Amino acid sequence: MTTTPFLAVERQGAVLTARLNSPETRNALTEPAQMHELEELCRSIRRDPAVKVMVLTGEGSAFCAGGNVKDMRDRGGIFAGSPFEVRESYRNTIQRIPLALYELDVPVIAAINGPAIGAGLDLACMCDIRIAADSALFAESFVKVGIVPGDGGAWLLPRIVGMPRASLMAFTGDTINAARALEWGLVAEVVPCEALAEHAQALAQRIAANPAHALRLTKRLLREGQHMRLDSLLELSAAYQALAHHTEDHLEAVNAMLQRRPAQFTGR
Numbered sequence: 001m002t003t004t005p006f007l008a009v010e011r012q013g014a015v016l017t018a019r020l021n022s023p024e025t026r027n028a029l030t031e032p033a034q035m036h037e038l039e040e041l042c043r044s045i046r047r048d049p050a051v052k053v054m055v056l057t058g059e060g061s062a063f064c065a066g067g068n069v070k071d072m073r074d075r076g077g078i079f080a081g082s083p084f085e086v087r088e089s090y091r092n093t094i095q096r097i098p099l100a101l102y103e104l105d106v107p108v109i110a111a112i113n114g115p116a117i118g119a120g121l122d123l124a125c126m127c128d129i130r131i132a133a134d135s136a137l138f139a140e141s142f143v144k145v146g147i148v149p150g151d152g153g154a155w156l157l158p159r160i161v162g163m164p165r166a167s168l169m170a171f172t173g174d175t176i177n178a179a180r181a182l183e184w185g186l187v188a189e190v191v192p193c194e195a196l197a198e199h200a201q202a203l204a205q206r207i208a209a210n211p212a213h214a215l216r217l218t219k220r221l222l223r224e225g226q227h228m229r230l231d232s233l234l235e236l237s238a239a240y241q242a243l244a245h246h247t248e249d250h251l252e253a254v255n256a257m258l259q260r261r262p263a264q265f266t267g268r
Contacts, residue, residue, distance in 0.1 A: 006034040007041060008059065014052035014208040015201065016045060023060025029119050030068035030077035035093040042100035049267055052208040052215055054104070055200050056127060057111035063136065066118025069145060090150050094119065098152040101126040102223065105216035107207055111200035112136045112187065117175075118145075122153035125160055128219065130186065131200060133193035136178045138186060140166070144173035159226065161186050211249035212267045 020027035110127035256263035
């Protein structure tokens with residue numbers, strides 16, 4: 001049982017960085033407490049208007065190795081109990097993570113520093129932007145251990161790489177490298193491993209330089225647009241635009257542009 005926090009969290013201005021901090025298990029996701037930490041972090045960010053961007057990465061050589069196969073063998077952690085208990089365990093632990101990240105209004109960057117396997121790949125897919133180290137590896141590997149994507153991967157992966165490639169990954173469980181992930185659109189950028197952290201922070205700061213309200217409203221529009229009709233999305237966009245036009249930061253952005261000076265945003 002984990003006795004120390006699973007997440008190492010730090011702030012740099014408006015950017016919050018969370019590191020999966022269990023390198024001895026390759027940041028495997030198995031214990032309910034780990035899932036609750038991730039869920040509570042998302043809740044705390046939603047309550048904090050000063051946070052504009054979140055970076056999610058892994059400590060050590062892996063991003064996240066997915067479920068702990070030793071716990072699968074021993075039927076421990078979230079895999080313990082009867083079939084009905086396992087079902088409820090999934091619903092109340094790991095399945096809360098995609099919902100929490102989906103409802104999180106600030107942009108989330110996955111800085112994939114190493115293997116993202118099974119639930120680790122799905123965790124990366126829950127983020128808005130994925131950048132990878134050139135040494136990163138990716139696999140939707142559930143079938144390799146005789147189970148199915150239980151955390152939303154069957155919904156997430158096809159929306160990112162398309163159904164044919166998602167089917168290929170899910171049915172074979174095969175691993176792809178960072179170059180193939182970039183070719184398939186699974187990640188937006190690939191950078192040298194030693195430059196990943198700095199690159200992720202620079203990207204986060206570029207995003208965070210924009211007005212907070214506009215960022216959160218834009219992310220919500222992108223999320224809602226995945227399942228809304230165009231006419232419904234246009235209605236929501238008009239409402240959000242009306243809110244944005246009446247923020248102080250909008251006026252500051254316009255004045256700064258006209259006066260050719262850096263904008264000074266206040267989050268109002």
